[in-house]
Amino acid sequence: MAPPPASIDDVETRLRDRRYIGDRGLATSIFLALKLDKPLFIEGEAGVGKTEAAKVMADVLGARLIRLQCYEGIDLAHAVYEWNYPRQLLHIRLLGEGEDRRMAEREIFSSEFLLRRPLLDAIDNDDATPPVLLIDEIDRSDEEFEAFLLELLSDFQVSIPEIGTIKAKHAPFVVITSNRTREVHDALKRRCLYHWIDYPDLEKEVEIVRARAPEAADGLAREVASLVQGLRGMDLYKVPGVAETLDWARSLAVLGATRIDETLVNATIGAALKYQEDLERVRAQVPALVDKARGA
């Protein structure tokens, strides 16, 4: 168990120790979220390190990471709990004729027959350090689920009709991420601290590649980061994120590259661009992009 961070500097140092290169704003939000006991709502384009921030936070705090991946149609049975019906039925059937059925009914609605999903797990914990609850990509869930979450995050309790209300002894540290594929309701955001993760500038991105893809040579790291920065300045349907930069640097490193050239870039550019139209648009620019990146 790690002592909680004592200052913003402390958060920054610990993130960096775990090879997460964030900005001062993110460290401030994390520190305050911990101090004020508020969930942290992180938004940003895909692949800028939102989920990673939550994972690293768990490590920083020495806490367990509980992750709830949201999707369209997610409901309580997937997010909170479900009874283990096959086991319950089996249990009842195995009972002898003479045994008290009332007793049996109470028995099968006990925690032994409960399938705990991430939210229940996060609330009903005995961890020495409260867990980090990552509610990932909340923009994929629908409004009903969001409304339920709102309730859960204000009281940190869940009520199960057969068992009663379960309240968190120690509230988890909650991180919610969104790719902004839709607007998340204001009421939910109001309960959270907010941080927008932007694309990093060149120096920071080089630093990230060095930290996260150390197999890429220093020169290569800089050139790939510069290439991606160039792509972000172009008119594309899907601008590459930091995750794509890392993929690209790793792909090139696997091919044994220490510098980039046109052939290598053309062969591996799929690591960064995911739309055919974007690929076509960029193809003609590759020589210029490579020139610029090599001069960076």
Add this chain to the structure above:
Amino acid sequence: MPRTPDLLPRLGAFARLLHDAGVEAGPRRLTDATRALNHIDLKQQGDFRNALRAVFVSRKEDIVTFEAAFDIFWAPPDPRSAAGALPGRSRGLPMSPERAKVWAEALGLNSSGMNREPDATAVPASSSGYSADELLRHKDFEQMTWQETEQVRRLLEAAPWRVAERRTRRLRPARAGRIDLRRSARHAIRSSGELMQLFRRRPRVRRRPLVLLCDVSGSMERYSRLLMIFAHAIARREDLEAFVFSTRLTRITRLLRYRDLDRALDSVSKGVHDFSGGTRIGEALADFNRHWARRVLGHGAVVIIVSDGWDRGDPAQLTAELIHLRRSAHRLIWLNPLLGSEGYQPLTRGMAAALPHCDDFLAAHNLQALDDLGRLLAGLGSRSRI
């Protein structure tokens, strides 16, 4: 920044400033801000800024407004004045023109008053039903008097059509459908583990979201007001995302939320700066595809573009963007007010480029045409393109 007894009132004033600029900064956030400041070193201007931003901002769009407000309000004290002077005192400090513009816009948008047309309430409610007044139904919007427009508005608001539904992945109890193990087992337990009855459930249905992209350039001017009335009428009961464009794209979804039509229209015209300018449909769609498509086209949205196709942009770009848009939407419908005119041929460069890539091409010049659109929307089933 030294902690002084003045800090809290100042924070309150700052929250009011944010509020006036359209950033939500209620008492709850103010409390959070106060608590947050207990945990940071106020001498670190950067941390102070980051802390307030984490508390007061909850949308990316608000960040730039926040930054501008922060610069105005908590500007570093003038070095010529006494050391340690309080923040927020200095006025007329340099601000980039860009920020100044954002700031002015934010404040301007929020200050729209209730500029009702004086005789708005004097129009008698139409006693006829939706389809009664045939003459009105077939009259071109372009030739309507203000009173007639008002009547159209009432008819639109009462229009019976609904956007088609789609199946979602959420399930609800039903007579037929997949077996609902949860409920079935629950019942079985009551009967000593015998499955006496099977319960079923099936996907819940939801109405499809609508996305409206409305051309408000000069050539569309005659129709703009009516199309905005149309948008407002839909926005009141459907899940609608609305944008207008001429040379650039502006999202007006939030502006249409005012219940009062005149107030809504007023805020739209204030919020859109190039009403009646030239048209660059391709560029507007490019903007939409890059910045909005992934956010508003989820859940099988139906996209409606309203434009006469007079385009001063590049037809190749228009084609490319339409192809992309059509692939991301459940259905792409183009409404053209000119299509109702006798002898009209969609020969403008823009229209010719667009036509092959739309699922539907309809008129939008009178009520009858909008009614046809209504029927089309209501008929869009769960299945993809026909």
